[in-house]
Amino acid sequence: MTEMGELTEEDLDFYLQNQVDLRRRKVSKTEEEVYTIVEKLTSVISTEDSRFQPISHSGINNDNIKVQSPSQLFIMIPVRGLSAYTERRLRQWRYYTLSGSKLISPVQEPEKLHQWLEVDQFLKSSQEWHQSDVTIEGDIVPSKVIAICKALLENTIQSSNFQGKQGKVNILESVGPTIRLAVETSEQHVEVELVPAIEIANHWPKKARWPRFLKRWPSKEKARTVKTLLFWTCEKYPRSKDWKNFQKCFLRLVKKLQKCVLQRYLRHYFVKSYNLFKYANTNELDITSQKINDFLMNPGVFFH
Template sequence: MKVDSALLDSEISFEEIYERHSHSKEDSASVPIDFRRMLWLESAQEPKDYVATKKEAMELTQEALSFYLQNKVELRQSKVSKTVEEVKKIIHQLTSVISLKDIRFQPISKSDFYNDNIKVLAPNQFLITVPLKGLVGYKKQQNRRWRYYSLSGSPQVSPVRDPEDLYQWLEVNQFLKSLQQWHEMDVIIEGDIIPAKVLQVFRNLVDISIKTCSLTSKANLLDSYGSTVRLEVETSVCQVEVELVPVVEIFNQWCDKARWPRCLKRWPSREKTECIKSIGFSLMACSSFHWQLNFSQAEYILMEGIDEDGGCRKTCFQVLRQMKEDVWCPGNKPIITSQHLKMVLFWTCEKYPHAKDWKIFTVSFLRLVRKLHKCVSQHFLKHYFVNGHNMFQYVSINDLDAIAQKLTLFLENPVFCWT
């Protein structure tokens, strides 16, 4: 039995279409499953005849999955790719002018290849790191010392608080070679390179350069909330909010605070782990005093070859991200971003390292959703590389509870939801 195409094109709901055909004399099993709401097997409640049910679920899932990937995930990817290309050209032009004015800031590449400086948090929310130049030969800090100063450089009676797990101090003498400009008072206090001061210099350069390179119709500098530099960028697809973050790249070293990999873990492989640790990490200027650890290159390597064993991890992640953006946490500034979902994926991959754990999409996908639900419900999501840091630490508990409720409803009756 086939559904009348005229019905599909009409204003009638898909539930009503299904209701009409479900009363047909023909076997209801012949009703096509490519409706906008697809039923899924809840793997947590496995029936006795599990083998037969798994086979049926796989058949249904493959057809439903193909429909969803084509009509939602691939469409989203196409739009995001186009947006990224347009934003990349604008930011490249802007940072090229900035670099001419201040050699400490490098321009963003406009290469067609993958650029790990650009992180898509949501379709209209990007984080772009701007590499800093002239700091070479990083060495670890040997001695702990207290800081008694404000951002203006005035002395204080009590010390500035110590960095949290995902942050650290950065001293100019931690580098074997450094440009003279990094010893200027516009960015340092008592030998410390201060993120807030670097951001202040950078923000002024961004403001001037937008006018210098005639980008006022495409990019607008937004009011600052704390230590951030945010732009509103116009593209042919949508309006995007871009946060520009200066970053110090540390090559060929691994961070002491990242106690990774953990002992006796089988994911990722030893070869991939060694590759990741040899590449290094970076430090982002996105707070007042402390530099934030960043592992974007490590995350890229993990994602790039995540299904070398023929699993469905990346597909699960793509569908999870799509459902998050459409249903569980929509909006221009979602409190849960793709970055949070990557952490959920990595932790789940580590717990389930074998290829057999990622063969059946339905089971694998619902496992990811349950992990996300647990983290959101407990208001606690450990950073994958620095597991002492809670990525939900500064997120509203009420907002998290609202998302947890949506995830609960989904797990009670797993369906594809279209907006």
């Protein structure tokens, strides 16, 4: 602070960095606590019904957990037993209401309703997905799947093995193919939205609204990787003068990326115990490493 009481650029940088760091630590702690609670919940229900997997099976490097706001999180629950999806050219569309009732007459805007899936559209499907508790005439109905998952969660939350050992959790009223939880962490009360997600190695319809599609790295994870690198770099170089030279800053990020790719390790910025490259394809990482090396050998070719 100057003698006149005016803020200098260094004072402002320090203040902003301190505020960002405080918020990051709070969000990080909340996310870690929520993730731990939901991971234990989903691990328990997975032992009861193998169609639902623990969220740890999808890896933190996926889009399975998103911070919508400091007090609102979105988490996908991977489903198991459906693979090799094939899209049919000719199909007789059928839709169901939010409560699971079959619609008799056609609707004008079917895309606004929750879609169904035919079990036969998967070349491989476990017998559990053919049972009547989740299907109507061979259609997997979202509300039935949600009802089963919700009942499993309720039983787990109310059990003596869970209550008292984890943070306080309650199931909230919800509409549609999601489950809403109220979670009390050490920092604050958080609302968590849970939704089943499917992981398909081949094609998945872009218009499919249910279930959600769980993607592994790469694809959108490339963007997340760059963002994570940027977060860590900003923390290491918090001053504005550290970012005045674009080429120098860019090369700094590229070199950091190369190191992480070679080590097969990039720590998640908010959930620090997780490695973003844990489930990355090693062959693709090797290819990426070679491309980065080619760039660093002669970066001037790429700068204009």
